[in-house]
Amino acid sequence: xxxxxxxxxxxxxxxxxxxxxxxxxxxxxxxxxxxxxxxxxxxxxxxxxxxxxxxxxxxxxxxxxxxxxxxxxxxxxxxx
Amino acid sequence: xxxxxxxxxxxxxxxxxxxxxxxxxxxxxxxxxxxxxxxxxxxxxxxxxxxxxxxxxxxxxxxxxxxxxxxxxxxxxxxxxxxxxxxxxxxxxxxxxxxxxxxxxxxxxxxxxxxxxxxxxxxxxxxxxxxxxxxxxxxxxxxxxxxxxxxxxxxxxxxxxxxxxxxxxxxxxxxxxxxxxxxxxxxxxxxxxxxxxxxxxxxxxxxxxxxxxxxxxxxxxxxxxxxxxxxxxxxxxxxxxxxxxxxxxxxxxxxxxxxxxxxxxxxxxxxxxxxxxxxxxxxxxxxxxxxxxxxxxxxxxxxxxxxxxxxxxxxxxxxxxxxxxxxxxxxxxxxxxxxxxxxxxxxxxxxxxxxxxxxxxxxxxxxxxxxxxxxxxxxxxxxxxxxxxxxxxxxxxxxxxxxxxxxxxxxxxxxxxxxxxxxxxxxxxxxxxxxxxx
Numbered sequence: 001x002x003x004x005x006x007x008x009x010x011x012x013x014x015x016x017x018x019x020x021x022x023x024x025x026x027x028x029x030x031x032x033x034x035x036x037x038x039x040x041x042x043x044x045x046x047x048x049x050x051x052x053x054x055x056x057x058x059x060x061x062x063x064x065x066x067x068x069x070x071x072x073x074x075x076x077x078x079x080x
Numbered sequence: 081x082x083x084x085x086x087x088x089x090x091x092x093x094x095x096x097x098x099x100x101x102x103x104x105x106x107x108x109x110x111x112x113x114x115x116x117x118x119x120x121x122x123x124x125x126x127x128x129x130x131x132x133x134x135x136x137x138x139x140x141x142x143x144x145x146x147x148x149x150x151x152x153x154x155x156x157x158x159x160x161x162x163x164x165x166x167x168x169x170x171x172x173x174x175x176x177x178x179x180x181x182x183x184x185x186x187x188x189x190x191x192x193x194x195x196x197x198x199x200x201x202x203x204x205x206x207x208x209x210x211x212x213x214x215x216x217x218x219x220x221x222x223x224x225x226x227x228x229x230x231x232x233x234x235x236x237x238x239x240x241x242x243x244x245x246x247x248x249x250x251x252x253x254x255x256x257x258x259x260x261x262x263x264x265x266x267x268x269x270x271x272x273x274x275x276x277x278x279x280x281x282x283x284x285x286x287x288x289x290x291x292x293x294x295x296x297x298x299x300x301x302x303x304x305x306x307x308x309x310x311x312x313x314x315x316x317x318x319x320x321x322x323x324x325x326x327x328x329x330x331x332x333x334x335x336x337x338x339x340x341x342x343x344x345x346x347x348x349x350x351x352x353x354x355x356x357x358x359x360x361x362x363x364x365x366x367x368x369x370x371x372x373x374x375x376x377x378x379x380x381x382x383x384x385x386x387x388x389x390x391x392x393x394x395x396x397x398x399x400x401x402x403x404x405x406x407x408x409x410x411x412x413x414x415x416x417x418x419x420x421x422x423x424x425x426x427x428x429x430x431x432x433x434x435x436x437x438x439x440x441x442x443x444x445x446x447x448x449x450x451x452x453x454x455x456x457x458x459x460x461x462x463x464x465x466x467x468x469x470x471x472x473x474x475x476x477x478x479x480x481x482x483x484x485x486x487x488x489x490x491x492x493x494x495x496x497x498x499x500x501x502x503x504x505x506x507x508x509x510x511x512x513x514x515x516x517x518x
Contacts, residue, residue, distance in 0.1 A: 038438055038439035038444070039439050040438065040439050040441075040442065040443075040444065041439075041444065043214065043233065044214075044443075046233075047214065047233065047235060055248075056232055056245050056248050056249075058209075058230040058231055058232050059224070059231035059232070059233060060225075060230060060231055
């Protein structure tokens with residue numbers, strides 16, 4: 001979970017680009033359950049996030065990520 | 081959730097596939113006639129989905145070696161080498177593989193999967209970092225998870241992304257292990273090893289490179305040593321992993337290295353220590369397979385000629401293919417249902433291939449994975465292309481051609497091959513055909 005709304009909004013923007021269509025998504029959306037993305041697509045999203053924020057997100061850090069906010073929280077951690 | 085419900089969910093997910101036709105995960109062959117022909121549910125099919133790149137499965141010398149070792153040592157070892165000891169065929173195979181690669185050490189494993197598992201999780205653990213190509217095989221992903229190391233993916237075949245990610249790790253303690261593959265199994269594309277090895281070398285001490293040559297052993301390089309040999313970077317690659325289950329025609333895997341003390345990996349590797357070792361028969365067959373690769377490099381040339389013929393022929397017919405010719409020719413389909421329909425109809429028409437659909441594929445591609453062998457005759461390849469063209473055109477995957485049965489080769493070419501099994505010295509006949517083809 002993150003306290004930075006900007007970060008979460010940016011992640012949400014990337015997720016929306018990935019999912020496309022008419023799916024309504026928020027920062028509390030579940031990245032898998034609410035989008036229908038498969039595991040490979042989620043991993044691709046992680047790479048796009050890495051490029052966007054110039055960070056590396058180790059795969060094992062993804063175990064705790066469910067929502068967009070969780071993802072933003074991991075980005076904050078690896079930025080430190 | 082009850083386990084029964086979980087099983088039911090799997091079955092439910094399979095239903096759309098089953099509604100179209102066969103279940104790709106449970107195909108039953110009545111018999112295997114030769115490296116290139118099988119009988120599937122009573123249908124004679126050309127085998128273009130086997131990874132049997134050099135057609136070694138019926139090689140008479142491999143069969144003889146396997147039978148002799150089985151008679152001498154028994155059908156199994158009933159335990160791991162750490163507990164039950166090493167048998168002659170294990171040692172002979174390790175010497176042969178090390179000599180083939182010109183490396184100081186070789187360790188063999190019971191499968192290719194466990195070779196990756198055993199090597200990677202033996203080399204890196206907690207506090208270390210493993211950097212893997214994003215399109216790596218499942219065995220590499222599983223090995224990373226098992227290792228307890230930090231797992232970092234770099235973009236597929238991107239040395240620039242690898243460099244960026246290595247730079248971010250500068251100053252971090254622990255071993256850094258970079259892992260990629262020679263030829264990737266889904267699209268048949270190969271890694272830019274010259275760039276990747278340069279980036280790894282420039283990252284300094286403590287950074288190691290491992291290349292999985294499962295699909296490139298016996299395929300690339302003048303001596304069949306794989307993509308590392310083809311790109312002239314063998315000295316910069318610390319570990320080469322491979323399998324005996326593709327070009328070598330049986331089952332098992334290995335890792336070779338020049339690193340001092342490499343043998344200690346055996347005691348760092350749980351998948352080596354806690355699995356029954358290769359059966360004496362498979363170890364002896366694999367050793368003979370390697371001997372033949374050393375003595376008959378013409379097979380590699382024949383294989384690449386076949387791969388190029390299939391790739392060029394399918395491209396000419398309008399198929400959307402993987403990025404480069406290799407023995408794995410990936411035919412891209414517009415969607416999963418049509419890929420499944422194509423795969424089914426090809427079997428009905430006498431052609432067996434592999435199907436790969438999301439989430440098992442990169443970029444959510446739906447693929448028909450067509451693998452070619454040195455044992456395929458040019459007639460069989462032409463026939464396979466003809467069946468593919470007619471079937472795919474019927475499904476709207478390619479534009480229909482006006483050509484009538486182009487380059488269609490005599491049925492006899494296939495039938496002659498299939499008859500070889502009816503004779504007492506089957507393998508001799510098949511081999512003589514293979515050699516004639518080479």
